[in-house]
Amino acid sequence: MKTSTTAVLKFYILLLTFSVGFLSCKKNDPDVVVKGQAKIKVINAIQTDIKQDVYVDNEKLTSMALAFGETSEYVKIPSGTRNLTFTGTNSLNTDTNLNFTPALTYSTFLVSDRNGNREIVNYEDNLSVSDMANPKIRFINLTPYFNTGINVSIQTGSPFVNALLFKEASNYFTLEAGADLKYNVVGSGNIKTILASELLPGKIYSIWFSGLTSATLQAHLIVDN
Structure with a gap:
């Protein structure tokens, strides 16, 4: 009976050690990806441009094309690296990859430089x-x-x-x-x-x-x- 009790005790100690080690490894695993949602609103800030539809990972984000100065409502998107595309009614696309942190909110603008080169810029709100x-x-x-x-x-x-x-x-x-x-x-x-x-x-x-x-x-x- 004494031998059996000792064996059971050793088993539980071994199990506890394994569990703590497993949890510690999981907690410190650099490859673990935190998933969630972020929120963005998008704005057409090109004064001379035509209306723009906006897509996230090829899925349409805006219900209506945005004219210069127009702003969408906040929309929830999956966090992480997302592909954003502004598409003009003339089918001219401007796209980029942006990283979004879970639970944060962003304002994302379509802009251009003096030479007409377009760019998407992102600001945390x-x-x-x-x-x-x-x-x-x-x-x-x-x-x-x-x-x-x-x-x-x-x-x-x-x-x-x-x-x-x-x-x-x-x-x-x-x-x-x-x-x-x-x-x-x-x-x-x-x-x-x-x-x-x-x-x-x-x-x-x-x-x-x-x-x-x-x-x-x-x-x-x-x-x-």
């Missing part, structure tokens, strides 16, 4: 709201025509976004409610305004810029939440 009394904003420069960049300031104050260049995105800022925003091409006297009444408390905005000249510089507001 931050949808956390810590201050319901004020709007949260970020800025993205998507016009390639200004080598000096774009400034953004609060009313007549100093710029808090300084010389933002093509395809650059600013940090997020919490804006005091009731404050107008001023923006312009660096070195230009054409000052444009985003009225405080356009920016609601508790909302998160991605504000992107287009324009062929300093006089036609335009801010596009996207409400992210």
